Amino acid sequence: MYRSNTCGELRLTDKGKEVTLAGWVQTVRKFGAITFVDLRDRYGITQLLFGEELNPQLDASPLGREFVLQAKGVVNERSNKNPNIATGDIEVLVQSFTVLNKSAIPPFTIQDDTDGGDDLRMKYRYLDLRRNAVKKNLELRYAVNRSARNYLHEKGFMDIETPFLIKSTPEGARDFVVPSRMNAGQFYALPQSPQTFKQLLMVSGYDRYYQVVKCFRDEDLRADRQPEFTQIDCEMAFVEQEDILNMFEGLAKRIFKDVKGIDYTDKVERMSWEEAMWNYGNDKPDIRFSMKLCNLKFPAHTFPAKQSISSLIDGAGFNVFDAAETVVAIAVPGCSEYTRKQTDELTEWVKRPQIGMKGMVFIKVNADGTYKSSVDKFYNEEKLKAIAEATGAKAGDLILILAGAEERTRKAISELRLEMAERLGMRRKDEFKLLWVLDFPLFEYSEDDNRWVARHHPFTSPKPSDISTMINNNPAIENAAEYLKHPYANIKANAYDIVLNGNEIGGGSIRIYQRELQEKMFEALGMDKEEQLHKFGFLLGAFEYGAPPHGGIAFGFDRFCAILGGSESIRDFIAFPKNNSGRDVMLDAPATIDDKQLNELSIKVDVK
C-alpha cells in the first residue's frame, strides 16, 4: 500500500501520528522557505507542509499541478485552520516524499468551475472525471444503484442476467446489430431492453426479477439521448397494476431516503393520461406547481368527456381564435405587471421554431381588478373577466393564451407553462414530486402505414375490460379518415409511467400472457403469422406452457440519477458518454476496422 491514510481522513485526534499519504498535487504555495502543498484524492484534500530541509529535493524535482505524490510525515495541528474542509484542522509535516508520476499541464483546470469547454472535457474525460462536480455525480449514481439493489433484494427480487447477443426484431427503434463470424451472413442484435427475456423468466417461475442493465438503441440522437443507456429493469408475476405501483413507488421513495435523505411520505399522485393531457398538455407533467391549462377550445374527439367552454371566446370576431382548432390558456401568478418588452419577448419565445406558434395573446389581471389584454379590441372587460375566471387567475396574474392546431398548441402551452415556472423559480431542484400517469391509449394510429402501432410496446396488455374488444374486432382500418371510430382507438393500455418533476423516469405495463391475445396484438401491428413466428416464435411458444399473469417496469437509470442530482443532462451522470453523433471522442470511436476483420465477418463496407 502506498499510503496509510487517505487525504480525507486525518483529524486533530490523529495529531502526532506518523502517516503516509498519496494523491494528486492540487496546489503548490511557497511561503518563504516553506512550501505548502494541497494533496487531493477521492476522499478529500490534506495540506502538506514541506520544511526548509526538503528544499534541495524540491528544487531537484519540483512539484507541479496533478503530479502524483507520496509523502511521509507527522500529523500536526494547523495554526491557520480551514473550517471549509474536513481535514482543515491539521496538516502533515513532511519528512520525506516521492514523486510517483509527473503530469503535463492539464488542458483545463481540475476544479468545480473549470475553464474547459465541452469538447475538451470529453476528449480528456479521464481528467474531467477528476473534478469534484463530476465525481459527485458518479457517487450519486452508485448510491442510487446500491439503494435500488438493496430495496429489490429485500423485496425478494433476483438479479438474473439476460443475454446481450440476441435476435434483431426491430419494432419502433432501430437495433444495433453484430455480424456473426461463425454464422456467416447472420447477425445478432444488441437488446433495446431485456423485455422478452424478463417475460420468459416469469414464465419460468422466477416471479420477481431485476437487473441494472445496459440497453441499446440506434436512433438519431437528440440532445440528451445516448446510444447505450442503463435501465433498472424489473418484472413480477401474479400481480396487478396496483401491486406494481405500490412496489415501485416504494423503490423511488427508498432511493430518495438513501440517496438524498428525504422522507417522501406523501401519497404519490395518480392521474390518467387524459387528465394529464387536459390539465398539463403533456403526459409527464411537472406537478411541483399548479398553473393548470384552461382549455378554452378543443376538438371534441380529443376529450369526448369534457364540456366545451368555447362560448367564452366565440363570436367576438377574433379570427385567430375562431380559426383555431385549439385555444388554451394558463394563468401565470404574479406577472400582471409585465412590461410590453416582457410580453413581446414571450411572444418571440413562443414563435421560435422549437415552439412553433404564430403568436400569443395575453390578459393582465391587474391588482385593482381591471383587465388589460392584447385583444381588448375583441373582448370587453366582462368577457375578459369571464375568461380570467375560467383560467382561475387571481388579481396580479398574467394570462397567456395560445391558439392553433391541437397537437402543436397543446405542446406549446405545455412548454410555455414549464418556461414560466422556471423563470418564476417554481421548479426547485431540491423539491421532488412523483406522479403516476395511467390509462394510456394502447394504440396509436400510423398514417403512413394506415395501421395501429403500439404506444408502449407490443407486449403491453389492454385493460381487462378492453380485452374482449380487442379479441372480437378486426384490427384492420377500413376507412383511414375515420380511424378514430375504430373500436381499437378507445382501447386503454394496462400501462403506467412514473414521472418525477416533469420527466418520465420509468414506465411499464401489465403484459399480455395469452397466446391468442398476443397474436391479435401482432396482427394489429401488421405482422402476419409467418413474421410473428420468425420474430417472436419463442415467446408465443412460451405462452403455450403455463404463462402466469405478470407485469413490470423499467426505470431510466441515467435520467433518474440526473434529476436526483439536479441536472437535466444525463451525460453528466455517465462516466464515459458519447456525443450527439454517437462518438466517443476520447477513444475516437467508432473507427474503421481492418479488411481482415471484415473478411472474417463475411461483410463489406458499402458507403453510398
Add this chain to the structure above:
Amino acid sequence: MYRSNTCGELRLTDKGKEVTLAGWVQTVRKFGAITFVDLRDRYGITQLLFGEELNPQLDASPLGREFVLQAKGVVNERSNKNPNIATGDIEVLVQSFTVLNKSAIPPFTIQDDTDGGDDLRMKYRYLDLRRNAVKKNLELRYAVNRSARNYLHEKGFMDIETPFLIKSTPEGARDFVVPSRMNAGQFYALPQSPQTFKQLLMVSGYDRYYQVVKCFRDEDLRADRQPEFTQIDCEMAFVEQEDILNMFEGLAKRIFKDVKGIDYTDKVERMSWEEAMWNYGNDKPDIRFSMKLCNLKFPAHTFPAKQSISSLIDGAGFNVFDAAETVVAIAVPGCSEYTRKQTDELTEWVKRPQIGMKGMVFIKVNADGTYKSSVDKFYNEEKLKAIAEATGAKAGDLILILAGAEERTRKAISELRLEMAERLGMRRKDEFKLLWVLDFPLFEYSEDDNRWVARHHPFTSPKPSDISTMINNNPAIENAAEYLKHPYANIKANAYDIVLNGNEIGGGSIRIYQRELQEKMFEALGMDKEEQLHKFGFLLGAFEYGAPPHGGIAFGFDRFCAILGGSESIRDFIAFPKNNSGRDVMLDAPATIDDKQLNELSIKVDVK
C-alpha cells in the same frame, strides 16, 4: 396480487388461515372423489385438496401438468405428513379455484432428473429454467453476485459503468464489432473487458472500482466457452501486489461464507508459476490433493534452477526414455493392485488424441516392498526403487510415467494426475481450495511473427526489478533459434491468477502506469508508434497527466459460480446460454437481417 402467500410459506402455525395461492400444477392425483394437487412456485410446493364439491368444476375444466392455477382455501393439518418438504405438515382445503392459464404437455418433465436432452432443454429454456436443479444454480449465482457487491462496497469500492460500444483494438482475441449507422463505414467494438476504462478510472482518482459486467470475445468456442461472459471486474490505485492478493482472497472467502456457509480460515497458498509447472504440470493446479510430479528428465532451459535426476533413468538402454525430452512421473496412492486390464485401459486413456501420448510406463510398488513394472527389462529392482523413492511413492502405490516432448508430456501428466484423482474420489465437490499462482513470465515467444506476445495483456507491468531490463534492451529478436537468450525471455510479470480446485477463477496484474514503459511494451508486441497512437492514444495520453500506480483483477463470474455449485459447466449457471456454435437455439439467433437494415448501416453481406 393473485396470492396471499407463496407455495413455500405455510406451516402448521397457519392452520385455519384463509389463503390464496398461485402457481404451477406439478402433479394431480385422484383419490376416490377427492383430488390432490401439488402446486409449485419459486418458493416451494404446497398440497391442495379439492373436495368432492369441486368435481363438477374440475370435470368442466380439468387440470394438467404446468397449468397456472389460483386457489383459495383454508390451511389444514395433513393426516399424512411429508417430512421432506417445508410445507409438508399442511395442505390447503380448496374452496374455489381459477385456471389462470393452461399448458400444453411440456416436451420434457420439469424435474431434477429430466428426460429432456440438451438440445431440447435449450430450445425450451424457459421450461428448463423451471427445474429445481437449474433454479438452484441461478439462485447461487445471484447469491455470489450479492456477496461480492456487499464485500466490495464495504471495502470502499464503487460500481462505475463503462461503455459497451467502444473501439476495436484486437490483441489476442477477436472483437465483436457493431457497424455505426451514423458514422458510415465505421464500427464500434464490444469490450473484451473494461481493462483500459478501469485503468482510466484509476488515473481519474476513483481508486477502488468494481463492476459485474458482460464481456465479449469472438473466439471459436470450446466446450465450455461462451461468446458473452460475465466478469467481476476490479481495480485499485496506490497498491502493490500484496494488497491485491489480500483484498481479493478476502472476497473469495466472503463468498464462501455467504454462499456456502464455509469459514475459509486457512491461509491461501501461494506458488510461483514455475513451481506450479514443475510440481503439477500446469499453471492452475488442483491442490486439494498432492500427487506431485516427479521430473525424471526435463530440458534444462525450462527449469534452469532445478537439478537434473535423469541419471535415475539414463543409460538403461530404454530408448523411449532416452529419446524423450521429458520424462515425468506421478505416484498414485493405493493403486499397486491394478490389473493388467486396468493399466492397459490407462495406457489407452493417455493415447487418446486429446492427451496424445504414445504410451505409458508403470511401476507397481507392492505392499510387500517389491516392485513390478512394465519396464522390468530395462530397470532392475534397485533402479525401480530409486525411481520410486524419487516420486515419493509408498508401498501400495502405482507409479505412472509419461515420456515425450516437454510441452505435450507435461500437459499429459497433468491431465493424468487429475484423472487419477477424479477416479480415486480426491476431487471432492464440497471441498474448496484456493491458490495464488504468481510470477508468470511477462512475455511468450510467437514463432509465427518472431516477436513477443503478452502472456497476460499489454498493460501488465513487469516485476519492479525487471523494469530496467525491459527499458534498456531492444525487444527485437535477432536470432529466432536463440530467443530464450534474449533478456526479455526472463522478465517476470507482476501478475497473479487465483485458482480454485484446479480452475482459474480470476487473474490480474499490477499495471504499467508510465508512458515510456507502456510504449516499450507496445513496441515489444510489434506495434509501431502510429499504431500505438491509433489504438491506445487515449491511454498513453492519460499516462501523461499523473497516472497513479494501480492494479486489479477480474474474476470469471460464470466459472466461479459453476465451481461453487459443484459443476464444471458454466452453461448450467447462465440463464440463457449459447451453444457451441454461438447460437441461441431458443431465439434462433443470430439470423439474417433486412436489406433495409444493411443499407442503413452501409454494409453488405459478402459470404464466400
